[in-house]
Amino acid sequence: MNTQTYAQAAAAGIWSSGAEHVGYIPSVTVAPVIHALVETDGGRDGVSEHVTPLSREEEAIGVLGALPLAGSFGAVVMQDNGFGNNLTALTTFSLSYHLPLLIVANTRGSLGEYNSMIHSISQHVPTILTTLGIPTLELDRRSSTDDWHDVIAEAGNHAKMTYRPVVVLASFWNTDGKVA
Amino acid sequence: MTMRRIEALTHLVELTEHDPLVVTCAATSRELASVADRDNHLYLLDSMGLVGSVATGLAIAAKGSDVRKVIGIEGDGSLLMNPNVLPTGGYLAPEKLFIVLLDNKVYGSTAGLPTYADRVDLGAVAAASGWTTGTADDEASLREEFARLVAAPGPTLLHVRIEAGNAADIAKLLVDPVSITLRFTAWMTARLAKQ
Numbered sequence: 001m002n003t004q005t006y007a008q009a010a011a012a013g014i015w016s017s018g019a020e021h022v023g024y025i026p027s028v029t030v031a032p033v034i035h036a037l038v039e040t041d042g043g044r045d046g047v048s049e050h051v052t053p054l055s056r057e058e059e060a061i062g063v064l065g066a067l068p069l070a071g072s073f074g075a076v077v078m079q080d081n082g083f084g085n086n087l088t089a090l091t092t093f094s095l096s097y098h099l100p101l102l103i104v105a106n107t108r109g110s111l112g113e114y115n116s117m118i119h120s121i122s123q124h125v126p127t128i129l130t131t132l133g134i135p136t137l138e139l140d141r142r143s144s145t146d147d148w149h150d151v152i153a154e155a156g157n158h159a160k161m162t163y164r165p166v167v168v169l170a171s172f173w174n175t176d177g178k179v180a
Numbered sequence: 181m182t183m184r185r186i187e188a189l190t191h192l193v194e195l196t197e198h199d200p201l202v203v204t205c206a207a208t209s210r211e212l213a214s215v216a217d218r219d220n221h222l223y224l225l226d227s228m229g230l231v232g233s234v235a236t237g238l239a240i241a242a243k244g245s246d247v248r249k250v251i252g253i254e255g256d257g258s259l260l261m262n263p264n265v266l267p268t269g270g271y272l273a274p275e276k277l278f279i280v281l282l283d284n285k286v287y288g289s290t291a292g293l294p295t296y297a298d299r300v301d302l303g304a305v306a307a308a309s310g311w312t313t314g315t316a317d318d319e320a321s322l323r324e325e326f327a328r329l330v331a332a333p334g335p336t337l338l339h340v341r342i343e344a345g346n347a348a349d350i351a352k353l354l355v356d357p358v359s360i361t362l363r364f365t366a367w368m369t370a371r372l373a374k375q
Contacts, residue, residue, distance in 0.1 A: 055264040058229075058233075059262065061230075062227070062236070062237060063233045064237060066241070067237055067241050069234075069237075070365075070368050071372065088228065089230055093234070096226075096358075098361055099361065
């Protein structure tokens with residue numbers, strides 16, 4: 001029986017994708033994913049050798065998106081409203097330079113959301129990403145933790161196979177994960 | 181006497197034949213390519229403000245290698261579009277991160293409009309963020325401080341004050357970015373494998 005939480009499954013999926021370094025922009029919802037990533041990497045207090053905080057989403061695209069230029073691969077963990085910040089970096093760097101990158105973002109602005117304005121950006125993120133031609137996979141409570149692990153791991157593989165960024169949008173509503 | 185950008189780039193080309201070089205967009209990339217168009221040059225054609233972040237990622241990837249530094253050539257206007265580079269570099273402290281800031285106090289590729297650099301000392305911001313810094317305003321000080329900072333541990337920043345204005349008759353870089361990726365990645369991975 002699988003006893004992983006959804007956050008632990010997401011973290012394990014990121015490592016299974018072959019990510020060698022993970023950069024994150026914090027949110028309450030992804031904090032359990034960060035803790036799981038840090039714990040499995042031997043760190044503590046939100047930081048480990050291969051898991052580090054970053055201050056903004058476009059910065060994360062630059063730092064982690066550059067790794068394939070050196071034969072490495074990275075992942076970004078963030079919240080979906082941060083796509084408003086990183087679109088120029090995502091398009092002019094990762095997409096244009098054909099650089100694989102795994103992005104796992106928790107979703108806001110739908111069922112269970114208390115913030116009355118965050119939907120203004122979050123609701124439109126899937127459409128925006130699709131318009132840009134960025135492969136986007138969506139996960140929610142209807143899938144098992146095993147499926148979350150497998151989809152995230154395969155999303156990283158897809159990024160490497162296609163030399164492009166791939167986004168996984170994960171809704172933690174009604175899972176065992178924490179929702180802001 | 182202060183240098184023009186293309187003079188500073190000419191000196192930097194001499195100093196960086198074996199180093200990964202990430203270069204900011206527009207006039208700086210064009211002028212560098214006109215001086216020398218080498219496999220170790222990564223031109224960011226339109227990724228505004230991203231040089232420091234990309235150099236940080238490459239410095240992380242180069243950890244433990246014999247690459248002495250990953251060098252980002254940045255402008256004041258571009259750095260001010262993503263000044264997060266400085267506190268992030270100070271916090272993550274990659275051993276091999278080195279930014280050469282060519283500061284002419286204007287957006288050189290945008291009609292020469294002023295940046296904040298006229299009143300904000302970006303080298304001091306870097307120093308306050310934990311970087312080892314130096315300053316230069318002529319060839320001698322550029323070469324001397326480059327030699328010191330390229331050998332110093334942790335993130336380093338060389339603040340070079342240059343004249344405003346772009347070099348005349350420099351060709352645009354009309355290339356597919358993926359060709360830059362292929363060329364630079366081949367050079368970088370071979371360089372990292374050479375231990």
